[in-house]
Amino acid sequence: MSRLVGFVGSRSLPASFSPLVSSLVSAFLARGFRVASGGVVGADQYALSALVSQGASASGAVFSAWSVASGFPASVRPTLACFLASGGQVVWGLSSPGAPRQQVVSALLGRNQRLVSACSCLVAFLHGASRGSLFTIRQAVRRGIPVYVLLCGGGASLPADLARHCFVVRKEVV
Numbered sequence: 514m515s516r517l518v519g520f521v522g523s524r525s526l527p528a529s530f531s532p533l534v535s536s537l538v539s540a541f542l543a544r545g546f547r548v549a550s551g552g553v554v555g556a557d558q559y560a561l562s563a564l565v566s567q568g569a570s571a572s573g574a575v576f577s578a579w580s581v582a583s584g585f586p587a588s589v590r591p592t593l594a595c596f597l598a599s600g601g602q603v604v605w606g607l608s609s610p611g612a613p614r615q616q617v618v619s620a621l622l623g624r625n626q627r628l629v630s631a632c633s634c635l636v637a638f639l640h641g642a643s644r645g646s647l648f649t650i651r652q653a654v655r656r657g658i659p660v661y662v663l664l665c666g667g668g669a670s671l672p673a674d675l676a677r678h679c680f681v682v683r684k685e686v687v
Contacts, residue, residue: 516545516546516547516633516634517546517547517548517549517574517631517632517633518541518546518547518548518549518632518633518634518635518636519549519550519628519629519631519632519634519635519636519649519653520534520537520538520548520549520550520556520557520559520560520636520638521550521551521556521557521625521628521635521636521637521638521646521649521650522555522556522557522637522638522639522640522643522646522663522665523555523556523638523639523640523641523643523646523665523667523669524553524554524555524556524643525555525640525641525643525667526555526556526559526638526640526665527640527665527666528559530556530559530638530640530665530684531559531562531563533638533663533684534556534559534560534563534638535559535562535563535566535567537636538560538563538564538567538569539563539567541636542567542569542572546572546633547572547573547574548560548563548564548569548572548573548574549573549574549575549576549628549631549632550573550575550576550628551575551576551577551578551621551624551625551628552575552576552577552585552589552593552603553585553586553589554586554588554589555638555640556637556638557575557589558588558589558592560573561573561575561589561592561593561596562592564596564601565592565595565596565599565601568599570595570596570597570599570600570601571599571600571601573596573601573602574601574602574603574604574631575593575596575601575602575603575604576603576604576606576624576625576627576628576631577603577604577605577606577624578606578608578617578620578621578623578624579605579606579608579609579610579620580605580606580607580608580609581605581609581610582594582597582603583610584608584609584610604627604631606620606623606624606627607620607623608620608621621645622645622648625645625648625649625652626652628649629649629652629653629656629658630656632653632658633658633659634658634659634660634661635649635650635653635658635659635660635661636660636661636663637649637650637660637661637662637663638663638665639662639663639664639665639669639670639671640665640666640667640669641666641667641668641669642668642669643669647671647672647675650662650671650675650679651675654675654678654679659680660675660678660679660680661679661680661682662675662676662679662680662681662682663682663683663684664681664682664683664684665684666684
């Protein structure tokens, strides 16, 4: 069975980082990993796009907070459709589109926990404030899996209690 690497990160990650995400997806695929993401905009979407463009959808998994594809952000749905049509897998969540905010937040955090539980390592791209990504990093650290964090500007930082357990790279400009 192949190992799974989670690609997560800030929704505000600039598109200029997409080639970096794609090259890291390629590197992990070449080493026999499968690639997982949460399927939202930013880093997740860049990883999903990389899988599709590299013809590697069958080596990917999207961990969804949603019970149906219409819950995904509209900008992600076309890529998700290509991903699924090319053999990609979605691990569906329980939240319905239009659910109350508290239920959606709970579903998103649950999705992050499921992703971490399935992964043998995590790659996180932080740009600006990113509470969900920090939550995911914290879950991975607690599980003792390797975490690679790229600080990508926008005032992104990693709390000291997490930084000492992660491989951290500052990548301000791409």
